[in-house]
Amino acid sequence: MTSEFKKQLSQLTADFKQEIPLRLSAIKQEYQLINPKKWHAGAEKKLYALLHKLAGTAGTLGWHALSEASSELLKQLSQISAQATPDLSMWEKIGLTIFDLEQIAEIQVIKQPDELEMEFPSTVGQLIFIVDDDNTLTELLANTLHNKGYITEQFNSPDDFAQTCRNGHYPDLVLMDMDFPDGAFAGGEVIAQLRHELDIHLPSIFISKHDSMESRLTAFRAGASRYLLKPVNLEQLCRLTDELCTPCGEDPYRVMVVDDDNYTLHAFVIALEAAGMVVEGVNNPLEVLDRVRLFMPDVLLLDVYMPEATGPEIAAVLREEEQLSWLPILFLSVETDPSKHALALAHGGDDFLMKPIQPNYLQEAVKARAWRARRNRQLMRAALATL
Template identity: 25%
Template sequence: MALQSDNDVSEKLKVLREKFLTRARSDIRELSGYAEQTRSGTLSAEGLIRCYQSLHRLAGSAGTFGLPRLGEQARLIEKQLKSQAEALGETSEAQRQSVEVSDGFADSIDALASLIEESSENLSSAESGNLTSPDQNRFEGSHGMQIRILLVDDDAGGQVASLATELGRYGFICQFVDQRDETALEGIFSGITGASSILCRDSAMPVVMQHARKQENEGSRRRPPVVVIGANDSFDNEYRIAKAGASAFFSAPVSVPELAERVELLAIERSSGVNGRVLIVEDDAELAEHYCLVLSAAGIEAKSLTDPRRLMAELYSFQPDIVLMDVQIGDYSGVTLARLIRFESRWLSLPIIYLSSEDDRDDQLEALSKGADEFLVKPVSDDYLVRSARIRCYRARQLSDLMNRDSLTGLLKHSLIKQELEKELARCRRFGHLSSVAMIDLDYFKQVNDTWGHRYGDIVIRALANLLRNRLRETDMIGRYGGEEFMVVLPDCSVQAAADLLKSIGESFSELVFAVGEKNFQVTLSAGIAGVNEFPSGAEALEAADQALYQCKHEGRNGVAIYSANK
């Protein structure tokens, strides 16, 4: 769902509140009819169940739309009917028989009618006035957008500023900021756009964090991560730096590959464009739309589902990070739906969070034991909903990355990058554009491991992964194929354009210096490229790229070769 302006969202929420009031009045008129039936002794089991479902929906939604007293009263009446309604729901053959309910039920229903009019006169729009804007909490960016590093030092040739050249080889845009220039320091936090990190010495950290806190107090967007370099790596010094708010600390002399990797990960973590996907399973249409609007305004892609029969189809089409689901959705039990979702191994790790007015702890635990992960009790404020969804989506994606990404590099695993190649071939056929696939291999990598050890071999592999992420587009897909081999899928990119790009990346990589004590070494790479469109399957295109890679190695390594059927 596209992001919308605060005014646009507020207007839509106002319309939803009016729709809720109209529906709530209609529900209460229906409930009043049930109340009269109880007085005449004609209330059927089916009527009691419908009454219970209507009260459950009202209890869960009234608070969100600014009528908390109405929701609380509806919840109290719902509790009176809960055990009886659930028991009757298990005996469908007795649905039409008349039933008795507890004393005071009819009078409590009558009180709802006067309460909604009293509450609606004082309806507050405070909830919708505190929308969380995506611009307040994130920067745009991901791999494919160059990361800017602001090097804060008191000397353009100093310890931190001198790292600009080496970090620039990884594809970072480096900018020196004089820590003595107050105007420049203020501009760091007020003028940053895109994925960025701040790099400073520990002696400069107090003044850097002073400006960071000033911007945060003025309501600026979330500050970029601050990475600190210092010679004192004692526990007390590192504790002081952590307490001040630093995101990372490196003791001098700095390992540039490890510094580059950390800076990139921190910047990308703070720059996530969309904060996740949320599927909302809720039979209250106005409430579901309210949740979707609020989440969407905060940069979270949300979709609502009011018909549980379409649940499994929506899971596969929408691929949510989390599911927010009521415990009772009309005639369907959310607890049973959670168990149904777990029938398929694909969804065993999908977080399911109940969003319900159910506040009995024992009932909550019982519901959780059937397949869900957590409980959020309605009514939920807009801000709390956004923060809860964002945190849970972030954790869900972390777990997904652990399963789908290579632990050393953070790139797609072997099987997944091959799947992306097949998907790109299908897109090429559908849209008619040219795309390329490349195989990349580190030259003489066995010698690196034999000479310097596997620890430094891992550093070299991570360095290439970081360089590829920084130099390739967001639409490009990168995977670790195995060992020191990488696979890259380049959509809408001819083989010649791909060759020029990888040649430039290879030149930058060959300039990286890896230090081992007082010694250092450098590594080169070879790459083979094939046109995705030229083959009937992704596997054959990959085989062609592999043949081109071996051709490059045969011709002396440290270069790029394009597959040709004539060679």
């Protein structure tokens, strides 16, 4: 299965490479059709959409230089669109950069796109790092996890753990204490530092004696998957470990991805299927309501900018149905403007995932949302059963 997924991804990247000149040509033509001296609201809408798709798809498939240049153009275009009368010098600068995209693409074609990191289902025991200066606890946790078939490595200090990660040795999951001699929140701080320094997402369960809001916020700002209090409930820990480490199960997570760019859509479908999820891709936003009713996903991923209907518009429609009120909706976008994020979320979305999205990060973000959705439904059913 691993080789098949990689083959699909490689073919997708090769097909996109052939289409890049057509996309760049469409962007140049659209720019030339706009007369800044006859500017009106929405004049840049189609150009913005074309650049948005290029930035997201290029980044998703490893063409990072092209993606970054397109994202920078989007920022400049947003500044101009907010003006009643566009700055002509800035408009000309945008034009020059658009024509430079062709050269950027040619350079990257010679270099080849960066290889995407992707997690694939495996029968090999998952590796768990246990980081705690309490040797008795680490031995207890290690023995418990060994009995369930996991491989563990133990660290007494965050520094030793961090150096191992810097050497390129990453676990499938980290069990991290929060409090060390270096500081009360040293565990969370080192995870956050590695995330920023190495640009990686480390699935983590924090185990702490601190039940304070500050400690919990430190953990979740570092990207924590779960937060447990000491003394550790081993049964609960094993259940959470299985949920976070097992890519395939008897009842895999169901995810729907909606994006009218087929390259981005297929890349996300491949990435999520590689993590053992059941995925349905939709490239026509007008079909989403009917498809959601039939498929009943645990999580819905919606592109923000689509011509037939935007992601926020679709979210607003779905929220009108009571049976879909629980559905986690994650918007996909290269948009960085917080005000636009807030406006989109006000229509019923739960969060933003910024394009380009590394496959491993996408997998973990979706798994975390799917787990919470199922857990909330279970709690709701249990509560109703007691009435």
